[in-house]
Amino acid sequence: QQQVKQSPQSLIVQKGGISIINCAYENTAFDYFPWYQQFPGKGPALLIAIRPDVSEKKEGRFTISFNKSAKQFSLHIMDSQPGDSATYFCAPRGNAGNMLTFGGGTRLMVKP
Amino acid sequence: NAGVTQTPKFQVLKTGQSMTLQCAQDMNHNSMYWYRQDPGMGLRLIYYSASEGTTDKGEVPNGYNVSRLNKREFSLRLESAAPSQTSVYFCASSARQYLGADTQYFGPGTRLTVL
Numbered sequence: 001q002q003q004v005k006q007s008p009q010s011l012i013v014q015k016g017g018i019s020i021i022n023c024a025y026e027n028t029a030f031d032y033f034p035w036y037q038q039f040p041g042k043g044p045a046l047l048i049a050i051r052p053d054v055s056e057k058k059e060g061r062f063t064i065s066f067n068k069s070a071k072q073f074s075l076h077i078m079d080s081q082p083g084d085s086a087t088y089f090c091a092p093r094g095n096a097g098n099m100l101t102f103g104g105g106t107r108l109m110v111k112p
Numbered sequence: 113n114a115g116v117t118q119t120p121k122f123q124v125l126k127t128g129q130s131m132t133l134q135c136a137q138d139m140n141h142n143s144m145y146w147y148r149q150d151p152g153m154g155l156r157l158i159y160y161s162a163s164e165g166t167t168d169k170g171e172v173p174n175g176y177n178v179s180r181l182n183k184r185e186f187s188l189r190l191e192s193a194a195p196s197q198t199s200v201y202f203c204a205s206s207a208r209q210y211l212g213a214d215t216q217y218f219g220p221g222t223r224l225t226v227l
Contacts, residue, residue, distance in 0.1 A: 043218030
């Protein structure tokens with residue numbers, strides 16, 4: 001049972017463009033909605049996260065939009081840079097401890 | 113602070129061999145986790161330890177065992193390796209369990225190949 005569906009699987013964007021990655025979930029018990037960023041050969045690292053009581057959170061060029069009724073949240077990267085090229089995972093947290101459920105990942109390539 | 117460290121970085125095993133993956137954190141975190149990462153499937157939780165002295169199964173525990181040796185260390189053991197266990201294994205830790213925006217910090221991973 002796939003609880004978290006992430007799209008697209010891969011994305012190519014020109015430098016300066018906007019990258020958008022989507023995450024749809026089924027479990028209404030999720031209470032925290034982070035995005036993790038992973039560079040090749042490294043472990044994932046928290047990029048940005050949102051609580052379900054707000055609809056949007058912005059940190060620099062990165063924005064999370066959250067739609068509770070649609071059970072979706074998305075990551076927007078404004079003015080995308082080659083250094084943003086990485087794999088991005090949505091990983092909503094359930095109510096059993098601090099368990100994260102990872103999406104399948106989106107490989108982003110930003111072309112110079 | 114080294115954060116989360118894992119050893120070894122790479123390992124090749126033959127089917128049926130056993131090995132232990134080591135993980136340590138120096139952030140005084142209560143909770144520790146083991147994940148495996150396979151292409152297109154994200155990260156899947158194998159086992160976790162909410163606090164020292166406790167361990168629980170995650171999504172894919174079959175074929176693995178864990179030991180929370182102390183607050184700093186959490187090891188993952190493969191008793192009889194199988195080719196299906198070829199994967200990249202990540203250890204992670206976090207400060208607390210239930211409340212607040214609790215971040216998981218990941219180690220650099222162990223790339224395991226089972227022939």
